[in-house]
Amino acid sequence: MILSTLLTVNAQTSIELTISTAQQSYNRGDVVTVSGKLLSANQTVTGLIGIAVVNTQGEKLVIRTVATGTITNPKGAITSAYLSDQTGDELTSVIAGESAYFTISVTNTDSIPRDLLAAINVYDNNGVPISSGSIKHIAIASGDGFTATLPVKIPSGVAGGSAYAYAGLYSEWPNQGGYPLAPEVSIPFTLTGTTIGSNQLSTSSGNQGTYELSFKLPNKATIGQDTIYVTSRFNGLSTSNMASFTVKQPGDANEDGVLDFNDLVLFANSWIAYYEDRPWNQIFDFNKDSKLDFNDLVEFANAWIIYYSEV
Ligand SMILES: [Ca+2]
Numbered sequence: 501m502i503l504s505t506l507l508t509v510n511a512q513t514s515i516e517l518t519i520s521t522a523q524q525s526y527n528r529g530d531v532v533t534v535s536g537k538l539l540s541a542n543q544t545v546t547g548l549i550g551i552a553v554v555n556t557q558g559e560k561l562v563i564r565t566v567a568t569g570t571i572t573n574p575k576g577a578i579t580s581a582y583l584s585d586q587t588g589d590e591l592t593s594v595i596a597g598e599s600a601y602f603t604i605s606v607t608n609t610d611s612i613p614r615d616l617l618a619a620i621n622v623y624d625n626n627g628v629p630i631s632s633g634s635i636k637h638i639a640i641a642s643g644d645g646f647t648a649t650l651p652v653k654i655p656s657g658v659a660g661g662s663a664y665a666y667a668g669l670y671s672e673w674p675n676q677g678g679y680p681l682a683p684e685v686s687i688p689f690t691l692t693g694t695t696i697g698s699n700q701l702s703t704s705s706g707n708q709g710t711y712e713l714s715f716k717l718p719n720k721a722t723i724g725q726d727t728i729y730v731t732s733r734f735n736g737l738s739t740s741n742m743a744s745f746t747v748k749q750p751g752d753a754n755e756d757g758v759l760d761f762n763d764l765v766l767f768a769n770s771w772i773a774y775y776e777d778r779p780w781n782q783i784f785d786f787n788k789d790s791k792l793d794f795n796d797l798v799e800f801a802n803a804w805i806i807y808y809s810e811v
């Protein structure tokens with residue numbers, strides 16, 4: 501009797517987080533879109549989703565929080581977050597190739613002591629995640645918090661113009677079972693000293709229990725498998741899920757992770773085959789129009805230039 505009651509309660513409070521990506525494999529430079537739903541007892545609910553994307557070398561590319569609706573009682577708060585100098589004085593722009601500093605103040609608004617991990621994830625004007633920084637303090641008492649100035653290295657050669665950093669607050673890294681404690685705070689700033697980008701910014705959205713996040717893979721993203729970790733906590737229950745996608749080098753027809761003369765030979769062979777109406781390698785159909793023509797040659801040349809550029 502008691503057992504069956506417990507089982508009923510568990511079924512009613514079950515929590516689930518779904519995740520999917522638009523594609524299973526992406527080329528370097530492609531826009532990746534991650535989406536899913538937060539479900540409690542099979543109904544979509546409002547909560548915070550922590551998202552971490554880790555590449556095949558274990559490096560964190562993305563660390564973000566997306567809400568699936570309007571959050572009313574978070575367990576923590578980011579009371580301020582801004583671009584600053586080393587001493588915490590506010591700035592509006594940073595030069596590519598130099599260190600940036602972000603000053604972030606966080607509070608434990610829960611009734612119990614909590615570990616607080618504050619993270620900054622910086623994106624360039626093309627929506628490419630370029631850098632991150634973090635700090636963790638353990639056992640922060642209820643109502644207490646801290647302020648920290650986090651150094652973040654901004655690589656040279658990133659896309660300049662309007663850029664964003666996102667400040668997040670977690671119980672631990674989402675790829676280590678942590679969940680978000682507060683809605684993320686976006687920090688607009690100007691990135692100078694580099695070529696202006698295409699203003700194709702990273703986007704995130706969430707409503708009615710759903711979430712979506714998009715970002716652009718770096719042109720020099722590590723080839724291999726990236727793993728996406730998503731986590732949430734709803735009504736005292738934690739949940740997590742994961743998915744993965746493969747990162748490929750565009751034009752790498754022999755799939756050895758390198759773009760070189762061997763791939764150029766395969767391109768030439770496909771070109772001849774296409775015009776002789778024989779089977780050809782679809783990997784070279786960059787614009788996905790089922791033709792192999794000048795447009796694809798231009799794309800192949802672009803991939804070649806990017807592959808052999810310094811940044
Ligand atoms: Ca190759």
Ligand SMILES: [Ca+2]
Pocket residue numbers: 784785786787788789790791792793795796
């Ligand atoms: Ca084509």
